[in-house]
Amino acid sequence: MSGREFFTTRTVAEALAGFRPAHRTAVEEVPLSAALHRVPAADIPSPHALPGFAKSTVDGFAVRAADTYGASDGLPSYLDLLGAVRMGAAPTVSVRPGGCVAMPTGGVIPDGADAVVMVEYTAETMPGTIEVTRPVAPGGGMVRADDDVAAGTVLVAGGRPLRAPDLGLLAAAGVTSVPVHARPRVAIISTGDEVVPPETAELTAGQVRDATASALAGLAIEAGGEPVIAGIVSDEPGALKEKLTEVLPSSDLVVVSAGSSVGARDETAGAVAAVGEVWCHGLAIKPGKPTLLAESNGVPMIGLPGNPLSALVVFGQIGLPLLWRIGGCPTPPVRPNVRARLSRDLASVAGRLDVIQVKVTDGVAEPLFGPSALLSVLTSADGYVIIPEPATGLDAGIDVDVTLYP
Amino acid sequence: MSGREFFTTRTVAEALAGFRPAHRTAVEEVPLSAALHRVPAADIPSPHALPGFAKSTVDGFAVRAADTYGASDGLPSYLDLLGAVRMGAAPTVSVRPGGCVAMPTGGVIPDGADAVVMVEYTAETMPGTIEVTRPVAPGGGMVRADDDVAAGTVLVAGGRPLRAPDLGLLAAAGVTSVPVHARPRVAIISTGDEVVPPETAELTAGQVRDATASALAGLAIEAGGEPVIAGIVSDEPGALKEKLTEVLPSSDLVVVSAGSSVGARDETAGAVAAVGEVWCHGLAIKPGKPTLLAESNGVPMIGLPGNPLSALVVFGQIGLPLLWRIGGCPTPPVRPNVRARLSRDLASVAGRLDVIQVKVTDGVAEPLFGPSALLSVLTSADGYVIIPEPATGLDAGIDVDVTLYP
Numbered sequence: 001m002s003g004r005e006f007f008t009t010r011t012v013a014e015a016l017a018g019f020r021p022a023h024r025t026a027v028e029e030v031p032l033s034a035a036l037h038r039v040p041a042a043d044i045p046s047p048h049a050l051p052g053f054a055k056s057t058v059d060g061f062a063v064r065a066a067d068t069y070g071a072s073d074g075l076p077s078y079l080d081l082l083g084a085v086r087m088g089a090a091p092t093v094s095v096r097p098g099g100c101v102a103m104p105t106g107g108v109i110p111d112g113a114d115a116v117v118m119v120e121y122t123a124e125t126m127p128g129t130i131e132v133t134r135p136v137a138p139g140g141g142m143v144r145a146d147d148d149v150a151a152g153t154v155l156v157a158g159g160r161p162l163r164a165p166d167l168g169l170l171a172a173a174g175v176t177s178v179p180v181h182a183r184p185r186v187a188i189i190s191t192g193d194e195v196v197p198p199e200t201a202e203l204t205a206g207q208v209r210d211a212t213a214s215a216l217a218g219l220a221i222e223a224g225g226e227p228v229i230a231g232i233v234s235d236e237p238g239a240l241k242e243k244l245t246e247v248l249p250s251s252d253l254v255v256v257s258a259g260s261s262v263g264a265r266d267e268t269a270g271a272v273a274a275v276g277e278v279w280c281h282g283l284a285i286k287p288g289k290p291t292l293l294a295e296s297n298g299v300p301m302i303g304l305p306g307n308p309l310s311a312l313v314v315f316g317q318i319g320l321p322l323l324w325r326i327g328g329c330p331t332p333p334v335r336p337n338v339r340a341r342l343s344r345d346l347a348s349v350a351g352r353l354d355v356i357q358v359k360v361t362d363g364v365a366e367p368l369f370g371p372s373a374l375l376s377v378l379t380s381a382d383g384y385v386i387i388p389e390p391a392t393g394l395d396a397g398i399d400v401d402v403t404l405y406p
Numbered sequence: 407m408s409g410r411e412f413f414t415t416r417t418v419a420e421a422l423a424g425f426r427p428a429h430r431t432a433v434e435e436v437p438l439s440a441a442l443h444r445v446p447a448a449d450i451p452s453p454h455a456l457p458g459f460a461k462s463t464v465d466g467f468a469v470r471a472a473d474t475y476g477a478s479d480g481l482p483s484y485l486d487l488l489g490a491v492r493m494g495a496a497p498t499v500s501v502r503p504g505g506c507v508a509m510p511t512g513g514v515i516p517d518g519a520d521a522v523v524m525v526e527y528t529a530e531t532m533p534g535t536i537e538v539t540r541p542v543a544p545g546g547g548m549v550r551a552d553d554d555v556a557a558g559t560v561l562v563a564g565g566r567p568l569r570a571p572d573l574g575l576l577a578a579a580g581v582t583s584v585p586v587h588a589r590p591r592v593a594i595i596s597t598g599d600e601v602v603p604p605e606t607a608e609l610t611a612g613q614v615r616d617a618t619a620s621a622l623a624g625l626a627i628e629a630g631g632e633p634v635i636a637g638i639v640s641d642e643p644g645a646l647k648e649k650l651t652e653v654l655p656s657s658d659l660v661v662v663s664a665g666s667s668v669g670a671r672d673e674t675a676g677a678v679a680a681v682g683e684v685w686c687h688g689l690a691i692k693p694g695k696p697t698l699l700a701e702s703n704g705v706p707m708i709g710l711p712g713n714p715l716s717a718l719v720v721f722g723q724i725g726l727p728l729l730w731r732i733g734g735c736p737t738p739p740v741r742p743n744v745r746a747r748l749s750r751d752l753a754s755v756a757g758r759l760d761v762i763q764v765k766v767t768d769g770v771a772e773p774l775f776g777p778s779a780l781l782s783v784l785t786s787a788d789g790y791v792i793i794p795e796p797a798t799g800l801d802a803g804i805d806v807d808v809t810l811y812p
Contacts, residue, residue: 218442
């Protein structure tokens with residue numbers, strides 16, 4: 001009954017390094033308004049220099065800097081006011097020695113000027129004459145035409161999810177649609193005679209509502225995926241193989257939350273092996289040992305443990321990096337960490353990765369225990385602590401890195 | 407020209423504590439599949455205990471724990487095999503003293519049993535007789551009917567965005583739709599004669615494409631909002647007031663990225679004052695001083711500085727907390743921090759909040775400088791460092807908290 005189910009156990013490190021199915025999603029063009037957090041398929045160069053013209057960054061007067069050298073309250077420079085620049089329009093006048101032009105913030109620097117003196121250091125003592133009481137260096141109060149971005153420079157890098165300011169920079173450069181990887185479609189299959197849809201109002205003895213599919217769908221969305229809840233498959237022989245065959249052609253990643261009994265796990269392994277190639281069966285992780293990794297024509301299939309907490313932990317460690325990679329992001333965004341003091345000893349086994357759910361209060365990380373069947377452990381946790389594969393445990397009182405949940 | 411535009415300057419701390427328009431979005435019911443990151447309007451109690459029945463957490467045999475006391479390899483307990491529990495079905499047999507029932511992981515504990523001994527510590531030496539070689543304590547190898555959640559207990563708290571595991575717990579309890587706050591509609595108005603739509607292929611001198619609207623839309627989405635890009639308004643007197651009047655009835659928050667010149671700022675202030683009540687005009691923040699906060703019938707209006715970097719910094723500090731609150735989340739999710747060593751001295755002014763963009767490399771935070779007109783500063787940054795209001799600067803070499811961007 002036992003003994004044969006973990007015949008090709010691997011460590012998490014081996015799986016991350018070695019299980020790398022080749023499939024990637026196609027590239028599609030999306031408008032900027034739909035591009036947040038999407039992954040550009042390649043570097044996007046700027047078609048233009050930005051801001052594109054020499055531009056005042058202050059309200060004041062465009063001058064030749066040399067005309068202001070030595071200016072002070074006691075000994076101002078007096079400059080002839082030659083005109084004014086209007087926002088959004090080309091200057092109609094240039095600056096000659098001894099002259100100046102009134103500038104709004106954001107206005108185009110007129111020919112002949114090399115600086116803008118702030119209005120605070122000026123006064124119009126006589127009509128047509130501007131008194132300057134502080135010197136300005138060449139380049140002061142202005143930016144050059146390519147100070148923000150030179151034409152041809154990379155605006156945003158390929159393979160990294162777009163952030164809000166990236167959208168602004170793309171808009172500034174006139175790039176209004178972006179070639180991005182399609183969101184990976186994640187088929188989520190639940191199995192088990194005991195599993196019923198969440199909509200089931202009253203259960204009979206031994207039935208459980210499908211919790212895992214909804215939670216996996218949430219994790220998939222957070223990693224840029226598009227979940228497809230593919231339904232619940234009975235433990236009947238052949239049923240899972242049939243479902244896998246149905247969903248594989250339209251999926252970029254297939255997740256099976258396997259039945260939790262040994263028999264159900266064997267059924268999952270058989271079905272997965274029938275439609276693809278098994279890479280490992282058994283992962284040195286706690287919780288989550290009965291995990292199965294396989295692929296079919298480059299599309300990864302993950303057989304997850306039957307209980308929801310274990311399934312979500314494994315999907316977090318193995319599924320999310322795969323999902324990012326399939327969607328064109330080779331290095332997933334790093335989840336934020338906090339340092340916290342571990343409140344109690346944690347035991348582990350060398351060669352196994354342990355993922356411990358913790359609550360963090362006032363800098364102390366308190367492990368949340370309980371049978372791995374309890375989903376509430378995960379909803380109460382602020383994040384998790386990893387006991388790495390070589391370690392045999394962590395001592396109370398040491399500082400640990402807690403990876404925080406979103 | 408200057409002097410009157412900052413007549414009611416406030417600090418950021420004052421604004422966060424004192425500027426609290428009353429408007430909240432309505433409550434709507436959404437299915438679980440659309441509930442990720444949405445904000446429940448109230449605590450959601452569990453209609454059922456979870457898992458709902460006493461349940462085996464291992465493959466093995468349901469027993470009376472007392473029948474296994476003292477069992478060892480040398481001196482096993484011998485128990486009569488009375489039957490087997492099938493997944494998802496009620497037990498058809500109960501456990502009497504000296505008896506046991508075969509159990510799959512997840513099966514219903516039969517009457518009379520108070521523990522499950524793992525299959526690894528058993529053997530069926532004779533047909534119908536199970537040999538147990540290790541004792542199990544009462545409650546071992548199983549969870550009780552309400553170990554995960556007791557009926558009536560809060561499954562997820564109101565006012566906190568739903569995370570992926572929350573969706574799983576709700577599904578497990580049969581809660582398949584959730585009353586949540588509607589996404590706040592954020593009207594984004596751009597102003598300025600120099601501003602043209604991002605689609606504009608070629609610019610004439612002095613024109614700039616609207617970068618701020620696209621970036622603000624991204625930030626709004628990240629805070630659960632629904633951006634509505636309301637277009638570009640010219641500096642013509644009356645135009646902004648007309649646009650504000652148009653968008654206010656259908657908006658939960660109105661953002662105006664104001665023209666950057668003094669004249670344009672005055673025009674914004676006049677228009678906002680005409681349709682609502684100004685709370686402050688001028689914020690002690692760098693960058694971002696020319697910020698205006700106002701409200702109209704409880705709907706906040708934010709007049710942002712004209713340059714994109716300043717506008718995004720102010721929206722991050724002031725707009726995002728407002729947006730979360732309007733959407734029913736009084737305490738916005740904390741943005742993750744990292745500690746890093748500051749690479750150089752930073753000067754500030756007491757009473758002003760400074761927001762310094764930084765790049766973090768190998769634990770060192772390198773400030774990114776340049777005129778605040780440069781948007782590329784923000785796209786290069788990993789996060790920002792705050793110089794708080796009382797401080798006059800930060801010294802090179804100290805450890806600072808860097809708030810990371812998503």
